[in-house]
Amino acid sequence: MAGGDGRSVVPARLPDDFLGRLVVDCPACGGYAAILPRDPSDVQASAARRMVCRDCGATRDKPQTPNGAPIDPFMGLAPRFRAATRHGDLVAWNEAHLDYLETYLSGRIRVEQRSADPAAPRNQTIVSRLPAWAKSAKNRDEILRAVERVPRERG
Ligand SMILES: [Zn+2]
Structure with missing residues (x-):
């Protein structure tokens, strides 16, 4: 939290803490879609994932990468929460x-x-x-x- 003295204090977090749920633009309708690992305990980039769109119900699957090779866990889709700056x-x-x-x-x-x-x-x-x-x-x-x-x- 940001305190009245202008300080913000956060605990150290690793990417794995957040990779269990990736919110993207649905490739079918542009709506809100979430990508979840098929096994919630495995959030590695190589893990099998499924995208489900909240708005139109579209689904897209990504199988586990052979040999655990990491690939883009976003499945090539656009992250929905983007802060555009100069x-x-x-x-x-x-x-x-x-x-x-x-x-x-x-x-x-x-x-x-x-x-x-x-x-x-x-x-x-x-x-x-x-x-x-x-x-x-x-x-x-x-x-x-x-x-x-x-x-x-x-x-
Ligand atoms: Zn959709």
């Missing part, structure tokens, strides 16, 4: 990811709380992988406005 698009994979980014970016002083787990990767967290322009203090107001403009449709 520097590029900031993409959120789902509502929780969007909220997480907004909370982090809202602070004038931003704190990512490190995991107490010494085995946790330090350079692969959501925050560490944000592009530099998105984290730049001088871009804060522009980036935050763009994130706030992204329509929040709850699936």
